[in-house]
Amino acid sequence: MKTIIIGGTAAGMSGAVKIQKMAENPEVVVYEKGEVVSFGACGLPYYVGDQFHDSRQMIAREQAAFEKMxxxxxxxxxxTAVDTLNKTVTVWDSQEGKSFTDTYDRLLIACGAYPLTPPLKTPDAAKYENLFHLKTIGDGRALKTYLRVEEVQHVTVIGGGFIGVECAEALLHQGKQVRLIQLDEHLLADSFDSEISEVLEDKLRTAGVALHLGEKVQDLAGGVDEESIARVHSVVTDQGEYATDLVVMAIGVRPATQMLGSEFDKLANGALIVDNQGCTNVADVWGAGDCATVPHLVTGDNSYIPLATGANKLGRVAGEVIAGADSYYPGSLGTAGVKFLALEAAHTGITEADALKLGLSFKTVVINDKNQTDYYPGQKDIRVKLIYDDQTLVILGAQIVGENGAALRIDTLAAAITMGMTTKQLGMLDLLYAPPFARTWDVLNVAGNVAKPGRKPAAQPVG
Known part of the structure; x- marks a missing residue:
């Protein structure tokens, strides 16, 4: 059985290893358009910020190790094209400068996503030398090199998601003056409600980041210098124009599924719709990673959650299924976290905004507490928000912001949501207590105990 895998990062290589280990007489071919496989892009902001210096540390396993298997x-x-009728793929070899066709018995599409650029008035703005995305290992190396130019002092980050916030910290570490422009009214608006975002926003402002919220980028103004190099000189928004020496674009990604035909079911953004085995609606074709959906554990919807955790897990499951196993991915909660200087924020499950969109009957509770005892050095503020069903008290989502280990508390809440735990059970959960780590009643216990039903259940008929 010959399996072709499109894309050699998290999902693709997880699937490749499982097929190679489990299938009978496997032949696995991975086509990767980049220069490396098994690369973790999540490390890029920290590489740019000089938290480590060897870019190859972001590679989980080298090409030679896979080939040895x-x-x-x-x-x-x-x-560049997939023919599902004849079971062929068209491949562009950029080193040889030519295309060829290959055949498959099974196909795993794990081609990932590409970074977005907002619609700009200047159509060729993407050609500016000092405009960067942060998606590939080459992006990270190029940005890090350019930041060493002495004249680069003012840097603008466009986009206030995870990468945008992490980039802002990295640029501060590099001694730059940082401006961050975000279209939404709050940072990380898809992951956090305002009670959490506002703490993060205050931290950025205190650190010296010029934060522009609710502001739309309209253009990048620039020109060609005496060396015939095109550079952006300022960022133009609906509220002003800001001089800059460098721009980092971090407004999100879109699934790289443009080479697939109309026979595939997709979301509006192009994400392949797959089930909990990674199967697409096309026979003998699977999908996983940033190009595909994952089943949401709370809503049951086909959701687009481009995170390495879900990509690795669903890629592994798809590989096992291709090899003949009856494996299933239970679903994703979108659990994720972000760090800015000492501040940590994390979320899992659905937000209050999600619950409103879904029309759920729910309540929320926000608790401001401390992370540990006051007599042990290092006590910090911590804030927890729970979203829960207002009748059953089942927890639907949670968010945390604080310091000194705040983010990892989200793992307890992810486990709680997965197991269908109620706020009442959370209130009495036997959590760790020791002065350096928590108080006798941890903030999670407090949040669970404060969360009450919103209304009494309807009376049931008798008889």
């Missing part, structure tokens, strides 16, 4: 890995090879 018997997996054929073809770098600099981009799949």
């Amino acid at each position: 018997g997996i054929k890995v073809k770098l600099f090879h981009e799949v």
Whole structure:
């Protein structure tokens, strides 16, 4: 059985390893358009900020290790078309400068996503030398090199999601003056409600980041210098124009599924719709990673949650299914976290905004507490928000912001949501207590005990 895998990062290589280990007489070929496989892009902001210096530390496993297992890995090879009727793929070999066709028995699409650029008045603005995205290992190396130019002092980050916030910290570490422009009224608006975002926003402002919320980027103004190099000089928004020496674009990603035909079911953004085995609606074709949906554990919807955790897990499951196993991915909660200087924030499940959109009957509770005892050095503020069903008290989502280990508390809440725990059970959960780590009643216990029903259940008929 020959399996072709499109894309060699988290989902693709997780699937490749499982197929190679489990399938009978496997032949696995991975086509990756980039220069490396098994690369963790989440480390890029920390590499740019000099938290470590060897970019290859972000590679979980080298190409040679996969080839030693018997997996054929073809770098600099981009799949440009898929013919599901004849079970072929068209591949562009960028090193040889030519295309060829290959055949498959099974196909795993794990081609990831590409970074977005907002609609700009200047159509060729993307050609500016000092405009960067942060998606590939090459992006990280190029940005880090450019930041060493002495004249680069004012840097603008466009986008206030995870990458945007992490980039802002990295640029501060590099001694730059940082401006961050966000279209939404709050940072990380898809992941956090305002009670959490506002703490993060205050931290950025206190650190010296010029924060522009609710502001729309309209253009990048620039020109060609005496060296015939095109550079952006300022960022133009609906509220002003700001001089800059460098721009980092971090407004999000879109699934790289443009080479797939109309026979595939997709979300409006192009994400492949797959089930909890990674199966698409097309026979013998699976999908996983940032190009595909994942089943949401709370809502049951096909959700687009481009995170490495879900990509690895669903890629693994898809590989096992391709190899003949009856495996299933239970679903994602979108659990994720972000750090800015000493401040940590994390979320899991659905937000209050999500619950409103879904029309759920719910309540929320926000608790301001301390992370540990006051007599042990290092006590810090911590804030927890719970979203829960107002009748059953089942927890639907949670968010945390604080310091000194605040973010990892979200793992307890992710486990609680997965197991269908109620706020009442959370209130009495036997959590760790020791002066350096928590108080006798941890903030999670407090939040659970404060969360009460919103209304009494309707009376049931008798008889």
